[in-house]
Amino acid sequence: xxxxxxxxxxxxxxxxxxxxxxxxxxxxxxxxxxxxxxxxxxxxxxxxxxxxxxxxxxxxxxxxxxxxxxxxxxxxxxxxxxxxxxxxxxxxxxxxxxxxxxxxxxxxxxxxxxxxxxxxxxxxxxxxxxxxxxxxxxxxxxxxxxxxxxxxxxxxxxxxxxxxxxxxxxxxxxxxxxxxxxxxxxxxxxxxxxxxxxxxxxxxxxxxxxxxxxxxxxxxxxxxxxxxxxxxxxxxxxxxxxxxxxxxxxxxxxxxxxxxxxxxxxxxxxxxxxxxxxxxxxxxxxxxxxxxxxxxxxxxxxxxxxxxxxxxxxxxxxxxxxxxxxxxxxxxxxxxxxxxxxxxxxx
Numbered sequence: 001x002x003x004x005x006x007x008x009x010x011x012x013x014x015x016x017x018x019x020x021x022x023x024x025x026x027x028x029x030x031x032x033x034x035x036x037x038x039x040x041x042x043x044x045x046x047x048x049x050x051x052x053x054x055x056x057x058x059x060x061x062x063x064x065x066x067x068x069x070x071x072x073x074x075x076x077x078x079x080x081x082x083x084x085x086x087x088x089x090x091x092x093x094x095x096x097x098x099x100x101x102x103x104x105x106x107x108x109x110x111x112x113x114x115x116x117x118x119x120x121x122x123x124x125x126x127x128x129x130x131x132x133x134x135x136x137x138x139x140x141x142x143x144x145x146x147x148x149x150x151x152x153x154x155x156x157x158x159x160x161x162x163x164x165x166x167x168x169x170x171x172x173x174x175x176x177x178x179x180x181x182x183x184x185x186x187x188x189x190x191x192x193x194x195x196x197x198x199x200x201x202x203x204x205x206x207x208x209x210x211x212x213x214x215x216x217x218x219x220x221x222x223x224x225x226x227x228x229x230x231x232x233x234x235x236x237x238x239x240x241x242x243x244x245x246x247x248x249x250x251x252x253x254x255x256x257x258x259x260x261x262x263x264x265x266x267x268x269x270x271x272x273x274x275x276x277x278x279x280x281x282x283x284x285x286x287x288x289x290x291x292x293x294x295x296x297x298x299x300x301x302x303x304x305x306x307x308x309x310x311x312x313x314x315x316x317x318x319x320x321x322x323x324x325x326x327x328x329x330x331x332x333x334x335x336x337x338x339x340x341x342x343x344x345x346x347x
Contacts, residue, residue: 002346003121004323007060009050012327017320020062023117023125025075028100030128032087035069036144036317037119039326039339047114048327057114064341065111066090067119068134068143078128086134088302089119090147091293093130102129119144120323122343132298135306141340142305145312148338150301151293152265153181156240157190158297160290161263165191167237170227170252171212175203177338178242178265180210180313186240187211188309195230197223197252206313218248227255235283236260244270254279262287313337319345 005016025031039045043065046052068088071081078100081087095116098105112118112126134143157163169186173179174196186192188211196207197216204215216226227236235257241249244267253275256262260283279285304310315337318326326339 001122002320002343003062003117004064004320005060005062006048009048009059012048012324012331015048015324015327017323020121022123025073025078025125027076027097028078028102028128029075029097029125030071030078030081030087030131031073031075031123031125032067032069032089032131033072033123034067034119034121034343035140037064037067037320037341038144038148039323039330039341040065040148041330043111043113045327045330052114055111055114061114062117062121062124063113064119064121064124065113066144066147067112067124068140068147071131072123074128075125080128081131086136086140087131088134088140088143088147089124089126089130089132091130094127098127098129100128102127105129120320120341122320132302135302138302138306141314141317141342142312143302144340145314145338146301146305146310147298149177149181150185150305150310150312151297152291153178153185154189154297154301155293156263156265156290157182157185157238159294160288161238161240161261163190163192163238168193168195168231168234169238169240170195170197170236170255171207172197172239172241172245172249172252173243174198174207174210174212174215175200176242177313179240180206181310182240183207183210183212184310185304187213189304192238195227195236197248199248218252222251223248224251224255227252231257234258238263240264242266243268244273246270246273249273250275253285256283256285258283260285264289265291314340316340317342317345319343321346
């Protein structure tokens, strides 16, 4: 099969499009013929550049922390999946042989594309317990994009913030991947009042187009004053952030109302941010950081996407062989959505 292989860290040209042996599914594993895998700024691009050493990647490595496609083989003792099933897989999973439901597994775990071969390949073998069914009305490109950011946003808003339909939420980074997904979950799934915040009029407009009730350009407006105006002085119940912009987040924090919650899964512009501790205790604010997702939410995330309630922003769909070009585009900050690699386009 063809795959992208990293044999050394460096610029995008270190990504090699090579012939490698087809993976053979072990006990409790399935093999997926990949139709889509997304390119991620940190877990793919930064990792390839050598800036994610603390994650413990081992070279040579096939990157790609998510994928979607069709089951084309099943290992021994797999009854849950059959050849031809539409599935997706992503994230942390068992690294050693385990039962197909993974319930009794106590061994090491790691992320595909970092600790085990990833989705930048024509074929990938994964534990059967790591796969989730893709609804018929959801294409593989969107399914792969859903697997990367939607479960994280869902977990933050539904489980960590416990956002309710009668509440108001301020979504930071409205034009980014987690921000744009957060807007749609908060509005279309939960039914909350959504205020989208971004650093340009174009990104604010994107947030409004995705369903936000209000938009704030924090480059030209005082975000605290605008939030208090829009909420009639009450402030928001939830502040959703994954950027930690030290120039903006302190003011956004002061827009949180009584018993409000700040939830976050990232710090791309931080990590150090000053906050008003008097506001923290006077308003009885809770701050929670929670990366990752709850696996049991995956079917709900994919179902919401199939129903059109959550539409991931896809900027480009490219053949797998052009992975280096995709990395360069992301490093140049091109586009506002995901880049998806499709190995079937190389045929």
